[in-house]
Amino acid sequence: NAGVTQTPxxxxxxxxxxxxxxxxxxxxxxxxxxxxxxxxxxxRLIHYSVGAGITDQxxxxxxxxxxxxTTEDFPLRLxxxxxxxxxxxxxxxxxxxxxxxxxxxxTRLTVT
Amino acid sequence: xxxxxxxxxxxxxxxxxxxxxxxxxxxxxxxxxxxxKQELGKRPQLIIDIRSNVGEKKDQRIAVTLNxxxxxxxxxxxxxQPEDSAVYFCAASRVTGFQKLVFGTGTRLLVSP
Numbered sequence: 001n002a003g004v005t006q007t008p009x010x011x012x013x014x015x016x017x018x019x020x021x022x023x024x025x026x027x028x029x030x031x032x033x034x035x036x037x038x039x040x041x042x043x044r045l046i047h048y049s050v051g052a053g054i055t056d057q058x059x060x061x062x063x064x065x066x067x068x069x070t071t072e073d074f075p076l077r078l079x080x081x082x083x084x085x086x087x088x089x090x091x092x093x094x095x096x097x098x099x100x101x102x103x104x105x106x107t108r109l110t111v112t
Numbered sequence: 113x114x115x116x117x118x119x120x121x122x123x124x125x126x127x128x129x130x131x132x133x134x135x136x137x138x139x140x141x142x143x144x145x146x147x148x149k150q151e152l153g154k155r156p157q158l159i160i161d162i163r164s165n166v167g168e169k170k171d172q173r174i175a176v177t178l179n180x181x182x183x184x185x186x187x188x189x190x191x192x193q194p195e196d197s198a199v200y201f202c203a204a205s206r207v208t209g210f211q212k213l214v215f216g217t218g219t220r221l222l223v224s225p
Contacts (some may be wrong), residue, residue: 002148030207031210032208033117037182040217040218041217042116042118042201042212042215042216042217042218043156043191043201043215044215045212045213045214048212050209050210059113061216090155090156094210094211096209097186097209099144099146099161099207099211099215100146100158100161103155103157104155105157106155106157108151
């Protein structure tokens with residue numbers, strides 16, 4: 001199993017551009033989520049999904065959209081990038097009613 | 113909502129010493145407390161966790177203690193080794209299906225040979 005994969009690894013955007021961060025898992029996990037990690041602030045939950053077709057907001061959802069059309073994929077969309085969205089983004093997945101979350105390798109995003 | 117504070121922000125120890133990292137949480141309904149280790153440039157990985165019906169849990173050189181009354185929990189690493197050097201994050205959540213973790217700000221642990 002590849003586990004949780006994320007693409008791209010690095011991305012530079014200009015303010016106002018849009019892009020999608022990709023996340024996929026091959027473990028048939030029901031739960032998937034997106035976190036951002038900023039220096040000195042730990043990880044913060046952006047959006048999460050408890051199954052295909054079901055998404056909900058986390059702690060810091062503004063400026064981000066998600067959808068989940070399949071169990072495997074959970075893309076994160078930035079509609080109009082802002083410098084405040086410069087961060088490292090981690091996708092995670094976990095089985096139904098399980099405690100442990102399995103993180104992907106991360107995407108480092110810089111918005112200039 | 114939940115707020116998790118973590119101390120210290122950096123911790124330097126000599127190889128073989130013990131290290132203790134402390135976290136406090138604000139939501140008395142939180143009942144799940146994991147610890148994640150993140151090596152430089154890598155993804156966070158779960159190293160140990162505890163639920164609120166347990167006061168202490170051990171796994172080889174690492175242990176976690178929980179004081180529900182005071183709303184704090186701690187990570188203890190004994191006989192530290194250079195490979196323990198990493199950033200450690202505590203987190204808290206209510207167990208309601210998906211774990212909506214609220215993370216602390218992290219502790220950078222440096223173990224010197």
